[in-house]
Amino acid sequence: MNILQINSSARREASHSTRLANRMVARLGDTDPAATLKVRDLNNTPHPILDEAALGALFTPAEQRTAEQAARVALDDALIAEIQAAEVVVLGVPMYNFGVPAPLKNWIAAISRAGVTFRYTEKGPEGLLKGKKVYVALTRGGKYRNTPADTQVPYLKTVFTFLGLTDVHFVYAEGLSMGSDAEQSAIDSAYEQIEEAVAA
């Protein structure tokens, strides 16, 4: 299997979400020794925001783009090619201010391309990134699972479904800021959830 790992924490070595994503990838690799891995760390390689210049580039026909516009579109093309090539996508996603980290939002904006990763039909939108498995390792300082304050899961489910990614599995590590015992128990629980996800 081809695995694409997306890390979105601002932290590197200390990131729980990246560690959990690493663990998920390692366990998936145990089930398929031929698995390949592409890691995109959104903080090591920041992706530009979707500003007016980027929108202008995207909405200009390819043959009419300036060199600068072509280069901007090519940055998004590279991220789209990565997810198109992947059979499995593993994301590490911290909760920042009740949402997803801004670099992850930029990544989602980059891979959401009309006519390429989704299209509108007479019956409504159709996602074109089909047949992939998605695993999301969520890390939070507090505990928000299944509450209205958890905007991450509904948002990610909606956007992934829109893109055709319907097989999405969430792993939660919550209460990471609630003391060392709570932190350890959150990590232990997340490891168990990873085992369940890999076995499912």
Ligand SMILES: Cc1cc2nc3c(=O)[nH]c(=O)nc-3n(C[C@H](O)[C@H](O)[C@H](O)COP(=O)(O)O)c2cc1C
């Ligand atoms: C800027 C910032 C904002 C945060 N906002 C929230 C929040 O809204 N809710 C929450 O439960 N935890 C919040 N946290 C705590 C993180 O979700 C928690 O530390 C998590 O482990 C970070 O992921 P990481 O370990 O992969 O870096 C925030 C942390 C930072 C640094």
